[in-house]
Amino acid sequence: MYSAEISRMNPTCFLFLVDHSTSMQNPIMGIAGNPKKSEFVADALNKVIQSLVVSASKDMEIRKYYQVGVIGYGFEVKTALGGELANSDLVWIDEIYENPLRIEDRVKKESDGVGGFIEVSTKFPVWVDAVSRGQTPMCAALNKAHEILATWVEEHPQSYPPTVINLTDGEANDGDARVPAELIKSLATEDGNCTILTVHSSSNELSRQIVFPMDVKDMPDHFSRVMFEVSSPLTPKMRATSEELMGTSLEEGAHGLVYNADIAGIVQALEIGTRPANIQL
């Protein structure tokens, strides 16, 4: 299971659910000077989409290895992709490449090879903007994801199963998120069930970050226990990637949840969830 090769014949799907509630305008960890959660999450998501485009790039073309969707949930529940992509829940990765909202000029630091850093100007494609307006209709977003993915798994029975990554800072205020999450997790291809990863960003400086917990008893309160139960156990490949990135091994059963994630936690969780599962060498 979770070993199907990702190819044009058998593509996979990444569906991001992004909390657009008003509280996302608070700084990460509640620390003044940290970026706003909504802005940091949008930036991290744009970088992840860029990585997916690069990984699907082969010679001069972008191969249809992935379909990608971004569902925002706040004052409305709808795709967060804009422009030409605004009418589709799932978009092929080559269409994503061709249709950014804009390409920004940014400056990033790179090693100068002799122990220092140099500033290098770089192009930064933007597909999603930061939004923070409304409540947290997480159940509606999960239900929409279920609707999209139910069709997808039927159409791609031999593919590596879809990965849902839910980026949020709060509790669903439209019901019990475990109910639609179970529906998603019950969807499957021949290669395994759909997986849900949850990246919860904190507003509290004193909150303890909990990374890929093994047991629901590790969680401090009711809300975090719900988030644990919404999330899937990590696949073997995700555990291997997290070991590579974080240097600590995870046992089978570790759940795809980073609770009270700090900046590094958000970035690592996104990479672990989206590192292409099995493109053969």
Place this chain on the structure above:
Amino acid sequence: MKLVWKAFSLCKEGNREEENEDAVYPHLVNGSSLIADQFSCAMADGATTSSFSKLWANLLVKESSQSRAASVDFNQAIIAARASWKAALPDKELPWPTAIKVRQGAFATLMWFHIWQKNGVYPLNTLPPDHGWTANAVGDTCLFQVVKGKFVSTFPFTQAKDFSNTPDLISTNIAYTRSRAGSISGKWQRGDHFLIATDALSEWMIRKLESGTLTWALVSENLTSLVRFQTWIRYLRRQSLIKNDDTSLICLTVDV
């Protein structure tokens, strides 16, 4: 020394033949007989995940096969291939994802094989001085020697468990350091066959060797033509006996 050359390839199922990233050098007609004091050939397997892997694999096999001087050096061939790399890329502005991929590097395995007889040119520090052969390899493209109809050695891998999805590779990016090269030398006698195969077929052959069921007859009956070879590989894929991957084979026979 008279050598008979055969080389076959089949792209991964679902891909187009022009997307086949295995590379072989030289390009000779199947069944060609060569009379020479020494001969070099090479096979490389471009990595699916990198861009322009086919181009890189082709540069590696060409540079290594053409290293016929007495000072032939595997690392020099890799350096020469890297020197040719930038000029070989498309002469136009690359799309940004392609440019990032090119900066990350192209990757490929490499198997270089050299055979000689008395008076032939052979690498320094390699024994024996006559009727010898040597091979250098990075990655999971394997060499098999068949003596008197029996498989007597495999290189660099000797066990099926050695194969993985992360073989050592040679990169255009010099910062990439997972390129451990291995080498082996030996003697040949008339009638020997040397097979070089990319990983899917090599893994199957080594697994058959481990179970004692690999015979020269089983392999050679499928090397009578390209169509026969491709039919064989498709059969092995359908039976899930080998993975779906670009699959190539060189068969070099020291003719009697």
